[in-house]
Amino acid sequence: MLGRTASSLFWMSRYQERAQNTSKILETAYRSAMVPQSGQTENGEWLNALETAGAAAAYEFNIGEVSPKGVMNYLIFDRNNPSSVRVCIETARNNARAVRTAITSELWEAINTTHLEFADVNPQSLTPDKIPDFLAWISQRSHLFRGSLLNTTLRDDGYFFSQFGTFVERADNTARVLNTRYWVLLPDNDVIGDDDFERPQWSDILRTLSGKRSYRFAYPNAKLKAYNIAEFLILRKEMPRALAHCYDWIDDTAKDMAQFYDTTEVSLGLAEEIYSSLQKMTMREIFDIGLNDFLTEFRTRNNNFANQLSHDFNFA
Amino acid sequence: MTEEQAFFNEMQDAAGNPRAAYTALANWLKDQPPNLLKKKSREAETIFRRLGITFAVYGAEDSGERLIPFDPIPRILSASEWRKLSAGIDQRVRALNAFLHDIYHRQEIIRAGRIPAELILQNDAFLPEMVGFAPARKVYSHIIGTDLVRVAENEFYVLEDNTRTPSGVSYMLENRETMMRLFPDLFQMHRVAPVEKYPDLLRQTLESVGPDQAKSDQTIVVLTPGIYNSAYFEHAFLADSMGVQLVEGPDLFVENGRVFMRTTRAPQQVDVIYRRIDDAFLDPLTFNPESMLGVPGIFDAYRAGNVTICNAPGTGIADDKAIYAYVPEIIEFYTGQKPILNNVPTWHCSRPDDLAYVLDNLEDIVVKEVHGSGGYGMLIGPTASKKEIATFRKILENNPSNYIAQPTLALSACPTHVASGVAPRHVDLRPFVLVGDKVRITPGGLTRVALKKGSLVVNSSQGGGTKDTWVLED
Structure with a gap:
């Protein structure tokens, strides 16, 4: 196997996993922001989400003020955030594409379809009520990826x-x-x-x-x-x-x-x-x-x- | 004469009766509910997108990945039509390979005065580095896509020979797979010659030109410029279906005159490289020093006979548009036979008489760049505006030797799915030929179709689509 192929497979999986992890972090922040807790700083959950995702410093530098919409957008859609879900999905897909011959068609279709459907999502149309379903969808796509890997790969x-x-x-x-x-x-x-x-x-x-x-x-x-x-x-x-x-x-x-x-x-x-x-x-x-x-x-x-x-x- | 009769309609004759090969299809089309083709087109698009069968368009505004539009109505050739075509193609690819060997060795064709020396020796596509070197089996161009157009019942012309790195074969294969999924009933009604053996034949061809024929399992690779290349899907597809590695330049290195790939284990020696990068990028030490795509030292390994590169460097001279006009000569010179397939008459704007004629008739003819491809930088007189013609006239006058011109051919048309239903649209045909220990021609090819009414430009980069191409068996 080519060294480059090994690299692509390794990073394909890493980025797919990272997309899911980021979406889980946001799911939690979204949920706890709805539950009133005493002694909490304003938008504390969202700041915590940024810190957990390892993106707090970059956010402060590029975006500034922490707000639910701002954090959500930065961690899901921002093309300039190297760990946003969008960038993770794209990078996973580009790695998969570079080794298209080394993965099964099931695995490729799982990754490629995720990429295509994600690209069709308009961030503006994602109103707060739709966010939980959307985040859950990202997790499901990651599970499909894992399932395809486990069930179809030599x-x-x-x-x-x-x-x-x-x-x-x-x-x-x-x-x-x-x-x-x-x-x-x-x-x-x-x-x-x-x-x-x-x-x-x-x-x-x-x-x-x-x-x-x-x-x-x-x-x-x-x-x-x-x-x-x-x-x-x-x-x-x-x-x-x-x-x-x-x-x-x-x-x-x-x-x-x-x-x-x-x-x-x-x-x-x-x-x-x-x-x-x-x-x-x-x-x-x-x-x-x-x-x-x-x-x-x-x-x-x-x-x-x-x-x-x-x-x-x-x-x- | 109405517009409808100004070209050859492949499905029906002037009286509106279906031709023999199309009878079953014509009847079937009549029986289908009106929305079926629309529905099937959408299904096909979903299949293509999911599988990632996309290509990139250079210089397009939104230069992402696109799908080439797929037309769900097949283009049909009868067994006898195919026999003639394949005999003509066979003759042509043998002659072109003999020509390549000759011009890189004794240059008999120049000595015999059949081709002017400067046309070859001063041609950018002629590689002095290849002089005196004979590749395995003396085959230079192993993979060829011959572009044909049809203007009448028995009249086919060769438009281009594509002896460098022709693309499109993956569409021939995927179009067929898709059609079999969409229309199983149509396949039951016809005896369609299969195309699915192409990847095996390609592999056999590549193995047959390996440097060491005694070696039982040769390592073959497909060399791609990478995922941003417009034909990347095809590179991956071919590597995958042959069961060989798809490599990029940095995956290969040269040591002791041999080529190796960097693997997760020890380096593995490579015997045959099906390269899909241009000559200029192949080896930064020999050709373009700026190339990041190639492999330093690979040309020396090639000349030492330790690796076979397919197609050979320097094959571009055989499909150069300036050489094109001489292909009938070339065929006669090397095979002693009359050409079975004709060339399109061509004017060379480098010749004053030809240029004068071309400038006087710009409204009626097609002008192309000598080294251009993909439908860029050309003028189609009959459909161009006055302003476009005026602009082009200036460009042409400034650099006439960069252009050739041909009459506007009335390309044949095939039934095609359009917004209003089914209508004839102009098509061309690119069959795929393999040359190794023998010549292998897959019955079928890529039919490109100009989807706009009246348009003669079939290039996918200019909005053309593709069709599955059926060769019927007797």
Whole structure:
């Protein structure tokens, strides 16, 4: 396989995943902006959405004042925002187009149709009542992409590079979501002393990572608790957006790759190392290290893995 | 004579009776509900868009990706018409390849005085770098699209030979797939020769000219300029249907006189390159040093016989518009036979007498740039305004040797779906020919249709559409 093909498959998946993550962040902001909460700054949810998407500084520089419409437009439609949903969908599609021969027609049609339909949407026509459906549509299209990838793609190196892209992006997103408001997850900060008090930010975090329902199943007898939520999203590999889940996939994929290429490249070893450290750790240890430090460190390691992968397999 | 009879109508004769090959189709068309074609056209458009069968238009205002309009009514050729056409094409592509070998070697045709030396030696399309080098099997132009037009029952003319990197074959294949989905009943009523073997034949052709014929599995690649090229879809389509890699220049490199591709494993040697980039961009070390699309050193690897490039560099001389007029000579010189297919009579504006005639008759003729393509920079006298003609006259007078002229041909017309129903529209035909260990001609081709009433410009860049082309079997 060409190095360029590997690169395109990797980035196609990353951008498709990023489009979905951004839409989930907005879904959450949209919802919590409707629920009155005491002691909240004006447009705090929208500022938080920008921060979670890693776009706050760029927004301030390019747009300025934070407003619901402004943030929505910047994160969904703005061509100058390199992580807007529009740019993600276009970039995913251009990468797919560059390797049209390396993906199945089902996968191509999923990506291409998303691109075509998105391009037809007039941002002006997207009135507030239509936003939830539109954001849900973006998620659905991403699920169609994943479904096509899983159900139609030959399990060869192309498939492996696509998987790496998805889970590197997803792990980074989860770590970012957690880190943006890590302090609300610190058990020691929970000084209110009332076990029944559930912070609204906890629901937001779970919702952004599509984990609100599954949390209740994973912790049947527990209320929302900072400790549990952090554990759920970091260490529980049965949670599809948890860091451990992402690295479970990445490690499996790395093993398949090692077998497929009959090689032991550095990146494949790194994947195993990151996964096994997540397996061994407990939440107690993570809180001892410091949640913020742990998450920052994790993002760096995740990034190093991606860089090493592209180095090992000759793609930029 | 009414306007309707001023051209050859392929479906029906002057009395309005359907011709033999079209009988079943004509009857079928009569029986269809009025909105069927409209509905089917829309379905076809959805299919094309979903599959990403698009092309880019250069210089268009909204230069995004477009669909080439697809006309759902097939163009039909009878078995006997096809036999004559394919014999003529076969003769022509053999002669042109022999011509290419000759002018890059002994130049017998110049010695024999059949073609003026300066027409070849001073032609930009003649590559001195190719002199003395013989590609595998002495084949230069492996993939050719011969442009034909029809003016009467048995009268076809060759308009252009397209010996460099002809495009459009993916439309021939996708149009057929789409038609089979839209109109299964029509296929049951006709014995249509299949075109689907083209990608296999292309692969066999490319393999047959690999540098090392003893090698059992040769690595073939399609070299594309990338996703912004107007024919990118086709490049991807052909690579995919042949089961070979689609590469861009930076994916390849040259080491020890051999060409390799950068893969996720060790570098892999490449044997045959079906390139879809122009000569000038092929190798920045040999040709255009500014080229970002090519592969440094690839020409040396080629001359060392370690890789085959299809089509060979320097084949452009064979479809140069200045050489075109000599193709009948070329055929006679190399095959000893009379040409089966005729050329369109051509005036060379570089010759004073011809220029004078052209300037006197601009209203009635077609003037083209010698090196132009795609319908850009041409004048169609009969449909041009006085002002356009006046402007063009000045351009022509300033640089006459850059132009040739031809009479306006009354292109044949085929039934086409238009707003008011079904009406005749002018068409041309590009069959696709492969030359390797043998000549392979796929029965069919790309029919381009001028969708505007009375228009003779069929180029997709100028608003033309395409049709599926059926060759009936006996």
